[in-house]
Amino acid sequence: MPNSIKQFSWFLLLGSALIVACKKEQTVVFGVNRVGISEDKSNKTKKKNGAEYISILYTNLYQKAISPNQLYKTQNVLYSIGDQDVANEMLLSNYFNTGSIVMPSNAIMRSDIEAFVVNTFKRFYLRYPSEGEKAFFKQYISKNNAVSVEMVYTAFATSKEYQYY
Amino acid sequence: MNRKKFIQKSSMALGAGIVAPYLLPSGRLFAKTGSVKADHVVLVMFAGGVRQQESILGRYLEDSQGVLGAAGNIMPNLFEGNAPTKKVVYGTSIAGLPNGSEPIPKLLTQSMENSGVLFPELRALSAGHYVGLSTLLTGNTGTAQGLRVRPRYPTIFEYLRKHAGFKATDTWFIGNGIGNSTPLLNSSNHPDYGLQYGANMFAAPVTFSGSGREVLGNSKTYTRADLEPMYYIKNFLDRSFALSKDQIASVSNTDEERTQIKDFIKSVFAKQQAGQLAMPPVFDNGDAVNVMYAAEVLREFKPKMLAVNISSVDGCHSNFTGYLQNLHRADHITGWLWQHIQNNIPEMSGNTIMIVAPECGRNEKPNPILDQNDWLAFDHSDRNALRVWSLMLGKGVSRQRVGSEAKPIGRLTDIAPTIADIFGVLDPVMQSGLLDPLAKSQFLQL
Numbered sequence: 001m002p003n004s005i006k007q008f009s010w011f012l013l014l015g016s017a018l019i020v021a022c023k024k025e026q027t028v029v030f031g032v033n034r035v036g037i038s039e040d041k042s043n044k045t046k047k048k049n050g051a052e053y054i055s056i057l058y059t060n061l062y063q064k065a066i067s068p069n070q071l072y073k074t075q076n077v078l079y080s081i082g083d084q085d086v087a088n089e090m091l092l093s094n095y096f097n098t099g100s101i102v103m104p105s106n107a108i109m110r111s112d113i114e115a116f117v118v119n120t121f122k123r124f125y126l127r128y129p130s131e132g133e134k135a136f137f138k139q140y141i142s143k144n145n146a147v148s149v150e151m152v153y154t155a156f157a158t159s160k161e162y163q164y165y
Numbered sequence: 166m167n168r169k170k171f172i173q174k175s176s177m178a179l180g181a182g183i184v185a186p187y188l189l190p191s192g193r194l195f196a197k198t199g200s201v202k203a204d205h206v207v208l209v210m211f212a213g214g215v216r217q218q219e220s221i222l223g224r225y226l227e228d229s230q231g232v233l234g235a236a237g238n239i240m241p242n243l244f245e246g247n248a249p250t251k252k253v254v255y256g257t258s259i260a261g262l263p264n265g266s267e268p269i270p271k272l273l274t275q276s277m278e279n280s281g282v283l284f285p286e287l288r289a290l291s292a293g294h295y296v297g298l299s300t301l302l303t304g305n306t307g308t309a310q311g312l313r314v315r316p317r318y319p320t321i322f323e324y325l326r327k328h329a330g331f332k333a334t335d336t337w338f339i340g341n342g343i344g345n346s347t348p349l350l351n352s353s354n355h356p357d358y359g360l361q362y363g364a365n366m367f368a369a370p371v372t373f374s375g376s377g378r379e380v381l382g383n384s385k386t387y388t389r390a391d392l393e394p395m396y397y398i399k400n401f402l403d404r405s406f407a408l409s410k411d412q413i414a415s416v417s418n419t420d421e422e423r424t425q426i427k428d429f430i431k432s433v434f435a436k437q438q439a440g441q442l443a444m445p446p447v448f449d450n451g452d453a454v455n456v457m458y459a460a461e462v463l464r465e466f467k468p469k470m471l472a473v474n475i476s477s478v479d480g481c482h483s484n485f486t487g488y489l490q491n492l493h494r495a496d497h498i499t500g501w502l503w504q505h506i507q508n509n510i511p512e513m514s515g516n517t518i519m520i521v522a523p524e525c526g527r528n529e530k531p532n533p534i535l536d537q538n539d540w541l542a543f544d545h546s547d548r549n550a551l552r553v554w555s556l557m558l559g560k561g562v563s564r565q566r567v568g569s570e571a572k573p574i575g576r577l578t579d580i581a582p583t584i585a586d587i588f589g590v591l592d593p594v595m596q597s598g599l600l601d602p603l604a605k606s607q608f609l610q611l
Binding site for chain 1: 333338340343348351363364365366367368369371372374376377379380381382383384385387390391392393394395396397398399401402403405406414415416418423426427430
């Protein structure tokens with residue numbers, strides 16, 4: 001093959017390769033809004049002070065505000081105990097003994113555990129449970145008859161996450 | 166796996182299994198570096214600013230008010246010396262007799278001075294209460310220590326928990342209120358120690374007050390089976406919300422310890438109702454209330470280390486007569502506490518060392534405030550307020566007097582290393598480099 005034809009063939013091949021290879025980039029849009037994703041609990045960095053903790057807890061459980069006098073007394077007594085978990089657990093136990101806490105019955109909890117777990121997370125942590133958390137609670141509650149709403153609420157109200165906002 | 170490898174690995178696993186439980190939080194394999202002198206220590210932080218003149222020097226009204234012939238010892242359980250015979254106002258009141266004219270009978274057959282080690286002239290590092298209290302507990306001079314914040318340097322509770330491996334309920338601080346910085350004395354905010362090694366604490370007159378009964382006294386008694394799911398769920402939740410070390414806001418009791426503390430609180434309320442709390446014979450001020458609850462904690466937990474503070478004598482800022490009365494009562498309740506341990510807590514009897522020391526002294530010159538007897542009051546800010554004493558008695562401690570008014574020996578920062586010495590961990594505590602460089606165990610000064 002003469003050299004000129006050979007060169008022309010190479011030129012043609014290169015040219016067509018360039019034409020085929022260069023393609024305008026397409027932007028694919030799925031119609032979903034951009035959302036920043038982060039774990040809700042990681043945003044809770046500020047610790048509730050004594051008054052905040054007590055008044056939020058009281059309002060959560062009784063669905064009404066605590067009186068200033070009761071808040072003051074409770075705050076002082078809790079502050080007088082070194083182990084705040086002990087103090088909070090006893091306070092809760094005292095509340096549960098009043099019998100006027102607004103909470104679902106054990107039967108309702110067991111009739112729809114998933115709904116109970118979601119509502120409890122929203123009620124105490126102001127967030128939805130992760131899939132892992134949901135799976136843990138569903139399994140633990142369904143397999144343990146000893147688990148009561150009172151114990152679940154006590155665990156949430158004395159947990160570390162509930163001390164933060 | 167061949168036989169040799171199997172034997173090697175199983176031997177290592179067995180060895181780790183034996184050793185691991187004894188690893189201390191400090192990373193040490195063994196807790197003690199010295200001999201243990203006693204299994205329990207009770208520190209009485211006495212009592213809100215005490216002048217040498219009316220306490221150990223037995224001067225009563227002679228030095229303070231210039232009443233000639235009115236010297237005498239009003240602290241018979243702690244010190245030797247005859248009681249005053251003139252203008253006696255520090256006792257109890259009996260109908261038909263002048264107020265306070267009946268001294269409280271001495272409880273101990275032998276004064277603490279006669280049974281133990283007395284440092285009659287110690288140097289306090291501060292004329293203030295809180296720095297004084299934190300000095301007693303930290304062994305540090307407390308320079309730059311702020312108010313309403315935890316001590317800057319580790320307390321003896323933290324040293325003992327970290328270096329001697331004590332659990333949380335082995336260490337207790339019984340505060341006499343929630344005012345100022347008192348409830349913060351159970352641990353420092355030092356990054357290497359802190360609340361995770363802190364002591365349990367009650368500000369007992371508040372915890373067990375009428376409000377306390379209202380807030381906590383009606384709590385349910387849960388069985389262990391009730392509580393197990395609660396702790397299981399709580400621990401699950403807490404694991405997924407891990408706090409950094411500086412975010413820890415509470416003492417680290419185990420689930421069992423927490424249950425014991427809750428049961429104890431309920432039992433105290435029950436005893437209150439039934440009138441079954443053991444109390445000093447004369448029980449008419451806040452200090453007596455605090456010491457009564459300290460005795461209950463001792464009975465229940467038999468702690469290795471308990472510190473209790475009393476402070477009624479601080480009324481001396483405006484009422485000298487009240488100061489004398491409260492000083493006499495502080496002596497009475499301290500004697501009672503020691504007697505109570507010996508007679509009512511067999512696990513601690515004969516196996517306890519008690520240390521008594523004021524956190525600061527009081528001024529040499531009075532302020533202009535007169536009380537009902539026209540006696541002048543005293544503040545605490547001058548050189549005289551840096552003069553204090555200490556007493557130590559109990560297991561293996563024999564009678565000795567170290568130093569004198571003319572030849573002062575020791576500093577208030579010596580108390581913390583002395584306690585470390587009692588529990589055999591003096592070396593690691595001193596090597597922490599966080600104590601007053603001049604602090605020294607009192608045992609090394611005998």
